[in-house]
Amino acid sequence: MTKGQYYAGLLQAVSTILPLTIAIRASNNMLITTIPLLARYDFGFSNTLVGLISALVSLMTFVSSGIINSKLHTGTRRFVFIVSSIIYAIVFPLFALSSAVSIWALSAMAGFVLGFLMPNVITSASLLPNRVDRERLLNIYTLSLSTALIIGPAIESLILKYCSLRESFIFFTAFPIIGVVTAFMLRFPEEEVRHESTGFRQVVNNPGFIAAVLNILTYNVVFSFLMTFGGVYARESFGLDYSEIEILFSVFFVTSFLGRLYLSIRPARRLWPYMASAVAITTMGVLAIALINNPLIYAVALLTLGIPHGTTYPLSVVSISRAFKPEQRNAANSLFFSMMMVIGIIIPTITGYIADLIGIRSTFLVLIPPVLIALVLLKRYVAPIDVPRD
Numbered sequence: 001m002t003k004g005q006y007y008a009g010l011l012q013a014v015s016t017i018l019p020l021t022i023a024i025r026a027s028n029n030m031l032i033t034t035i036p037l038l039a040r041y042d043f044g045f046s047n048t049l050v051g052l053i054s055a056l057v058s059l060m061t062f063v064s065s066g067i068i069n070s071k072l073h074t075g076t077r078r079f080v081f082i083v084s085s086i087i088y089a090i091v092f093p094l095f096a097l098s099s100a101v102s103i104w105a106l107s108a109m110a111g112f113v114l115g116f117l118m119p120n121v122i123t124s125a126s127l128l129p130n131r132v133d134r135e136r137l138l139n140i141y142t143l144s145l146s147t148a149l150i151i152g153p154a155i156e157s158l159i160l161k162y163c164s165l166r167e168s169f170i171f172f173t174a175f176p177i178i179g180v181v182t183a184f185m186l187r188f189p190e191e192e193v194r195h196e197s198t199g200f201r202q203v204v205n206n207p208g209f210i211a212a213v214l215n216i217l218t219y220n221v222v223f224s225f226l227m228t229f230g231g232v233y234a235r236e237s238f239g240l241d242y243s244e245i246e247i248l249f250s251v252f253f254v255t256s257f258l259g260r261l262y263l264s265i266r267p268a269r270r271l272w273p274y275m276a277s278a279v280a281i282t283t284m285g286v287l288a289i290a291l292i293n294n295p296l297i298y299a300v301a302l303l304t305l306g307i308p309h310g311t312t313y314p315l316s317v318v319s320i321s322r323a324f325k326p327e328q329r330n331a332a333n334s335l336f337f338s339m340m341m342v343i344g345i346i347i348p349t350i351t352g353y354i355a356d357l358i359g360i361r362s363t364f365l366v367l368i369p370p371v372l373i374a375l376v377l378l379k380r381y382v383a384p385i386d387v388p389r390d
Contacts, residue, residue, distance in 0.1 A: 020182040026152030027175035043100040051352020057111035058344030064115025066338025084116040085183040089176035139264035142314040149253035157246035208323020212316040214378040219312040224347035252302040259310020278308035290364035
């Protein structure tokens, strides 16, 4: 391969992955932050039911990502990927017409097709043969996630100044439509004959995979709760309107963007120092929310929590890229994504019930012990891939 061909391939990967990632993630984030508000204030759901409907989205994503997508061959997976992007664009605006019953079916369908979208984008971003370029592209991919998470809530905040929660789904359908257009251009790996090394046991027993899961657990415990109940908490504690709530989410993702920008410019060679620092910052941010009931402190805490959000996910996908061969990464990424969904199932379900008992603010304190336990376990498993073997 000539240098010209190499850079052309790199440019093609970036120009496809960036808009596709932004389109899918901006719309997905809109779903997971707006469905709870719609369920709570349009349909009168309790915290427990709000948690359950959020968990349903993650459950269906887990089924499609971890059980189905991880076992598909490349050709079939590409076809399912494109069809899923089309279904997603069709389902999305239907939330504007949903009822207290149909919102469950729509949430399940949206979660199901999303399980075929995000893992394949991650895999495509990890196909470059050179480690430094591959990890840089992975960090650019996660940077585009943060870009989506800034512009998405900012756009929704503007929409909600003039439109209802229901109508915002119609306007946001533009993002899934962009996803459909770019889905046809995504590169898929040329897999070799399937080996046993891509099996479930080989993936989940790999220290790099375990490290990736434990690392994401240290943050997603908090993140899942924050995305489900952060808007409800801001509205009920501080009287913020829907537009102001979305601006808060956008502010949260600004520092996330900066963290991922840093890792895109300077990919981490050692992973553990970044992982341990992320947990320390997460703990401080959660304590600030739980102990000080003030809207300004809440905004500052969200800014603080954005930092570990920005670094944790990129470090996990880098862990997987270091631990697996290219032909194994679809299975590893799909199972990793499904593990994230398991967290998204368990946390809203349990914390929704706890929040009904002790309140949302007090529930933040309950999140700290599992985060610290995951950190202790993480130190052991990150060691084999902490420093890459170039």
